[in-house]
Amino acid sequence: MTEFNDVAVFQPKTKAYFQKLKSLGSKGILVKLTQGSADGTAYVNVSAKEQLANAKAAGLPVGAYHYLTCNSARYGSDDPIAEAKWFVMYLKAYGINKTDPVIVDVEDGSLMSNATKDVKSFVKYVESQGYSNTWVYTMGSWFGSRISSSVTDRWWIASYGIAKLNISAAKAWQYTDNWHGLSVDGSHDYGSMFKYKGTEKSAASKPAKASYYDWNPKLIQTLTKVGLYKDTEFKHRVRYYPAGTQFKIKDVVKTKAGTPRLLTDSGFYITANRDNVKNWYYVTNPKQIKVVKSTYLYKDKDRTKCIRKYGKGTVFTITAVVRWGDIWLLKTESGFYLTANKSYVKINN
Numbered sequence: 001m002t003e004f005n006d007v008a009v010f011q012p013k014t015k016a017y018f019q020k021l022k023s024l025g026s027k028g029i030l031v032k033l034t035q036g037s038a039d040g041t042a043y044v045n046v047s048a049k050e051q052l053a054n055a056k057a058a059g060l061p062v063g064a065y066h067y068l069t070c071n072s073a074r075y076g077s078d079d080p081i082a083e084a085k086w087f088v089m090y091l092k093a094y095g096i097n098k099t100d101p102v103i104v105d106v107e108d109g110s111l112m113s114n115a116t117k118d119v120k121s122f123v124k125y126v127e128s129q130g131y132s133n134t135w136v137y138t139m140g141s142w143f144g145s146r147i148s149s150s151v152t153d154r155w156w157i158a159s160y161g162i163a164k165l166n167i168s169a170a171k172a173w174q175y176t177d178n179w180h181g182l183s184v185d186g187s188h189d190y191g192s193m194f195k196y197k198g199t200e201k202s203a204a205s206k207p208a209k210a211s212y213y214d215w216n217p218k219l220i221q222t223l224t225k226v227g228l229y230k231d232t233e234f235k236h237r238v239r240y241y242p243a244g245t246q247f248k249i250k251d252v253v254k255t256k257a258g259t260p261r262l263l264t265d266s267g268f269y270i271t272a273n274r275d276n277v278k279n280w281y282y283v284t285n286p287k288q289i290k291v292v293k294s295t296y297l298y299k300d301k302d303r304t305k306c307i308r309k310y311g312k313g314t315v316f317t318i319t320a321v322v323r324w325g326d327i328w329l330l331k332t333e334s335g336f337y338l339t340a341n342k343s344y345v346k347i348n349n
Contacts, residue, residue, distance in 0.1 A: 063101030
C-alpha cells in the first residue's frame, strides 16, 4: 500500500527534508496552498513554493490542498466560489498540473453544519477549470453526516487510532499526524491519488518577485505568523504574532537596501510583504458591501453625527472610498459614511 505525506507551513521546506521522507517510504507530497478567499482570509502558505519545488527535486510527485472556511448561509452563495477561485489562482501560479491531485480540506468548525452544498460548489468550480483529479478531505466522523457521500468519488478520510478504516468510499486514509515520529501527517493511498501522470510538462516558473506595501495601509491583519522587531533590519526581534493579528500602522519606512517595512503604532516594525500581511481597509470602491458585524452609519466624515446602527446582513451601495485622517470610509449612495474596515463589512458579490 502506497504512503504519502501532507505538509503545511509548520513543516520544513528543504530538499533534504523531502529526501528523508522519500527514504522512509513516502511516494508523494501534498502541500497546503491556500485558505479563505481574496476578500476573506486570503491566506497563502509562504513556504508552499519551496515545498513544492523541493519535493519535486527529491523525486516525489506533488499536489496541493485548500483549507475551506466558506459559509454560504452566512456570506452568500458565492462564498465557496470565491474560495475556489483563490485556490485555482495559486494552482496556476505555482505550476500545479491539471492532472495533479488537488484537494479541498473540509474540517473547519465555521463551516455550515451540513457543508454539502458549499463543498459541491467548490469542487464543481475547480473541476470546471480543468483540474480532473479533485479530491475531498474530511474526518471520518463528518463523512455522511456533515457532508454527503455524493459530493465526489475521490475521498481522502482522516481517522486515527484504528487498525482499519471501515469507509468503503475512501480512496485514501490519513491515519497519523506523527509519521515516523516527524510531526507530519501520514496517509495510505489505495492506488489512485498520484496515478495521474499527465503528458504536459510543468513549466519551470521563476520565483515570484515579492510584493510590498509602499504606502501606509493604516490597519493590517497578518496572514501568517510574523515577527515584531525593534529595528528595520530585523536583527532584534521582540516576539512573534500569529496569523490573524491586527496592527495599526503609523508609517512605511525602508531598510538600507530599500525594502519597505511597516512602523506600528507601538514603535516597532513588521514586514510589509503582501504574502504575510493584508490591508484591512477597503481602499478601492467595492461597489456594494454587506455588513458582517454591526456598525454605525454617519452623516459626517468625522463620525460625530450618528444616524443609526445597522446589523449583520445589511447591504449598502457604495459610491466612493474616502481617506479621512488615519482611516478609510465608505460613502454610500445616500451620501452618508460607514467604516471600510473588513472586520465589519464585506464585498457583496
